[in-house]
Amino acid sequence: MIEQRKLPAYAAGAIDVPFVIGFFQERVDVDTCWPSHSHPTHELLWNQRGASTVSVGPRMWTITPVLGVWLPAGALHEGRACAGSVCNMSHFGIDSVEPIALEPVPVVITPLLRLLLERLADPGLNPTSRAITEAAAMDNLEPAPGHLSIHMPQADLLQPIVSGMVDEPQPALGLQQWSDRLGVSGRTISRAFQAETGSGYSRWVASLHAQQAMEMVARGDDLQDIAQLLGFSSQSSLGAAFRRNTGFTLSTFRDSK
CATH class of the missing domain: 2.60.120.280 (Regulatory protein AraC)
Structure with missing residues (x-):
């Protein structure tokens, strides 16, 4: 609650x-x-x-x-x-x-x-x-460089994707899987993400996973557990994806807790 x-x-x-x-x-x-x-x-x-x-x-x-x-x-x-x-x-x-x-x-x-x-x-x-x-x-107060927020789409078509992934961190389904579930083409889904967020589905998922990883690291979760929960093959692959999306290393957040 x-x-x-x-x-x-x-x-x-x-x-x-x-x-x-x-x-x-x-x-x-x-x-x-x-x-x-x-x-x-x-x-x-x-x-x-x-x-x-x-x-x-x-x-x-x-x-x-x-x-x-x-x-x-x-x-x-x-x-x-x-x-x-x-x-x-x-x-x-x-x-x-x-x-x-x-x-x-x-x-x-x-x-x-x-x-x-x-x-x-x-x-x-x-x-x-x-x-x-x-x-x-x-x-000593200045804006941080890099892309460190995520845009939450509002379109009805995308709500099953957004609500499921935001409420429960999980590996991302592929576009074809969502296409089959929603009854529309993968191209339609990707275009809807692009129209609302300025990025396609894969980029949006990467940004969401970066935000979720940051939150889990900050509360003390194990990096390997986070990688597994989000569908990464290893802790190092999670770290590489996180750095590409944020410009930070996960250890920055782990060492701060």
Whole structure:
């Protein structure tokens, strides 16, 4: 069972905040979903432990201790977190900082950036030290390179494919198998993926598997088990596919837990 937490939808700047960068943390004890909401501040989502996801429209990102997501103020988004995750939320006053992007973007949480953001959680930090730390955090905050999100198709034709693979990580069926199940040609399925996501079926599956592998590694699952679950012949083939799709190695996420 997933616990739902409803939050309000605020326009950018709708509420004045008494901080330049505020730090908030929550341990999630049960699988939790936050339906569509937005904040009056810019937000950086990043985890202390475990994995979560955030969706803006049809695009979804996986959040781990290594990879966060920047959300501009007022951006409607939905969130999910697995039980046992420790989720961090850094909020940025829109009148105090320049946004690093005007759309959602992934951010690499480097060890230095982590230390700076965590230091801002100290209520005893004196004003001078806080201002220096905030400036240093902004200097080290920038969008990550590479393709690190996945576009979830909305077409009715593709829902049996999308819902099955997203709800339960598994090896991908071939286009011919889906063609037989759905009663349409493989070319029709591929064109539907291309029209909605900008990539064909195989590329979409590769991106989905990369997101799922990232989430499973972040929560501590064994790499060989992940490879088998997703239909890869070996741990090394999973790692090679992951690097091709994200630019990262899986060990980056494994070593961060």
